Every structure is written in C-alpha cells, then in structure tokens.
Amino acid sequence: MPELPEVETTKNGLAPHIVGKRITAVNIYQPQLRWPVAEEATTLVGLVSSDIERRAKYMLWHFSTGSLVMHLGMSGTMRVVSAQSALKKHDHFEVVFDDRTALRFNDPRRFGAILWQPKGETLKVLSQLGPEPLSDDFDGQYLHQALTKRKGAIKNAVMDNKVVVGVGNIYASESLFMSGIHPKRAANKVSLARCKLLAGFIKTVLEKAIGEGGTTLKDFTQTDGSPGYFAQQLNVYGRADLPCNQCGAIIKKQVIGQRSSFYCPKCQR
Template sequence: MPELPEVETTTRGLAPHVTGQTVTTVNIYQPQLRWPIPKELTQLEGQTSGDITRRAKYMLWNFPQGSVVMHLGMSGTMRVVDAETPLKKHDHFEVVFANGKALRLNDPRRFGAVLWQEKNTELSIIQSLGPEPLSNHFDGNYLHQKLAKRKGAIKNAIMTNAVVVGVGNIYASESLFLSGIHPKRAANRVSKERCQLLANNIKLVLKKAIQQGGTTLKDFTQADGSPGYFAQQLNVYGREGESCAQCQSIIKNMTLGQRSSFYCPKCQR
C-alpha cells in the first residue's frame, strides 16, 4: 500500500498539472471502489481547480465549492496523460481538462476512493484522524501522553491513525530501529525521553523518504511514471536474514497486527 511519502510524492507530482486547470468532463467508468464514487462530481465540469493538498494518505483536490478526496488504496496510481490516450484496464475515474490533458485513477484492486467534501465541512474519515507526523503538534510529549494507556505493542500504536497519521509499516519499522525500540515493547512502557527520540526519528525517516521520492513498491509509481528510491536505503524492512549494519546481528521478522515487523534483536530493546 502506498504510504505517506508515496502519497506526498504523488500530490507534489500532480500539483503543477492540475492546479488552475478548467475541467471540461468528469468520467466515472467504475463507480464501485471502496465507497461508491459520487455522481455529484460532475458538478466540477466548467469549474477551475485550486491546489491539491494531502491529509494523512488522502489527497484533497480543492475547488471553490469543496474538495475531491482521493485515496490510492492498496494499488492505486494517479497519472496525467493526453486526453486522447487510450484507457488502460482498471482506469476507473477521469477528469478531462480544457488544455487537452486528463487526470486518471487506475486501481486494479478497487480499494481506493474518490469522494466529495463540501466546503467548510469534513468527512468523518478526515475528522477522526490524528496529527500529521511532520507537524509541530506531533512531538515526544504528545506521543508519550497518547501512549500512556496503551498496553499493546508500540509498533501497532504508532501505526494507529488516531495517534498519528501516515506512519505505515515500512516507516514504523525503520523509525523503531533508529530509536532502538523493540516493535513488541508495550507502548505505555516507552519513556518520555525515548518517545521524543521516536517522534524525531519518525519525522527524519518520513522527510528522507519524501525527499527521495517515496519507497519503491511493486504497485507504486510516481505521477510521472518513475519509481521511488528510498527502498534502497532501508535498515531493517524486508531484510530478514541479513546482517544489521550497526551490530552485524541477523535481522529478524515477526508478525504484529497481521503485518511483517522487521527488527534487530540486539539493537532494539
């Protein structure tokens, strides 16, 4: 699944192509995604778009009367093409612009979403989200407070959207490694000092991933079709059986919350 850096990379890649463009046609080829694509999106025809921003793993494409809320799901990609370009299999949603270009959502598994959010309102899925990990609101004090009553594994806790958004499996594993925290450690047993270290490393890992274009996943490509590069520099994720770069111990993998969790048994306690 594309994680926060992939979604941020996609958002930045799309912005210069869709901002300020006049919509001529909205085509819904397959309305049944995670939730049905609302027919009222056709109201965008004749409208000029504003900017495109990100909230957690959602992209918000802003218009005067509201926002198109888009999620890539497990395998979705967004791309800008010439409007005459033949549709690909699994192209489910398309916005055609007056300049002859088109924005298309391709989603083989149909776990993505295209929704409508009226101006000055928030969808319930947006309202329930915790703070952005790169915001000033997310720091060690906040994290320690949120974890105080959580007895479950720290890795699951930092992947919970009500605690902080956008820390997916890859980046949780990497942040915990840099912080020397075992992924199975009880969340409420992480000290305030280590929470500060963890919050700082979450920011560091995500910023680095965004700068380098997101993590290369088999289903993800950037808006221009090129892959990300951060996967080449991962410390533990996907490296089961390999040597830890810090201590030469063998990287291990266990399942937490139905997800693979990679860690160094010596460096992480």
C-alpha cells in the same frame, strides 16, 4: 500499499498539472471502488481547482464548492496524460482539462476512493485523524501522552491513525530501529526520552523518504512513471535473515498486529 511519502510524492507530482486548470469533463468508468465514486464529481465541469493538499493518506483537491477526496488504496496510481490517449485497463475515473490533458485514476484492486467533501464540512473518514507526523503538533511530549493508556505493542500504536497519521508498516519499522525500540515493547512503557527520540526519527525517516520520491513497492510508481528510491536505504524492513548494518546481528521477522515486522534483536530493546 502506498504510504505517506508515496502519497505526498503523488500529490507533489500532480499539483503542477491539475491546479489552476479548468475542467471540461468528468468520466466515471467504474462507479464502485472501496466506496461508491462520488457523483458530485460530475458537478466540477467548468470549475478551476484552487489547490491540492494531503491529509494522512488522502489527497484533497480543492474547488470553490468543496473538495474531491482521493485515496490510492492498495494499488491505485494517478497519472496526467493526453486526453486523446487510449484508456488502460483499470482506469476507473478521469478528469479532462481545457488544455486537452486528463487526470486518470487506475486501481486494479479497487480499494481506492473518490469521495466528495462539501465546502465547510469534514468527512467522517477525516474527522478522527491524529496529527500529521511532520507538523509541530506531533512531538515526543504529545506521543508520550498519547501512549499512556496503551498496553499494546508500540509498533501498532504508532501505526494507529488516531495517534499519528501516515506512519505505515515500512516507516514504523525503520523509525523504531533508529530509536533502538523493540516493536513489541508495550507502548505505555516507552519513556518520555525515548518517545522524543522516536518522534524525531519518524519525522527524519518520512522526510528522507519524501525526498527520495517514496519507496518502490509492487504497485507504486510516481505520476511520471519513475519509481521511488528510498527502498535502497532501508535498515530492517524486508531484510529478514540479513546482517544488521549497525551491529551485524541477524535481522528478525515477526508478525505483530497481523503485519510483518522487522527488527534487530541486539540494537532494539
């Protein structure tokens, strides 16, 4: 599933091609994704978008009447192409612009979403989200306070969007390794000092991944078709039974919260 850096990369790639352009047509080829595709999207014909931003793993494409809220799901991709080019299999949604280009959303597994948020309102899926990990609202002090009543594994806690958004499986594993924290350690047993380390490394890992264009997974490519390169720099994720780059111990794999977790038994306590 695309994580925060992949969504940020997609948003950054799309922005120059879709912001400030007038929409001439909206085509819904598959009305049922994770939720029904917002019929309000068709009312965007004739409008010009003002901006696109990311909130957690959602992209909010802003217009004068509201925002189109888009989620890539597990396998979704967005690309800008000539409006005259042939549709691909699983192209479910299309926005055509006055310069004869088109934004197309392709999603083989159909877990993505195209929703509508009226101006001045906040969708339920966005209303209970925690702070952005790269914002000033997220730091070690906040994280330590947020974990005080959480007895479960620290890895599950930092992947909870109510605690902090967008820290998915890959980046949680990498940040915990860099912080020297075992992924199964009880969240409320992580000291303030270690929470400060962890918050800092979450920011570092995410910023580096965004700079590298996201992590290449089976289903993710950037809007221009090129892959992200952060996967080449992973310390533990996907490296089970290989030696730790830091100490030489063998990287372990364990299922935590129904997700595969990777860690160094020597470096992480």
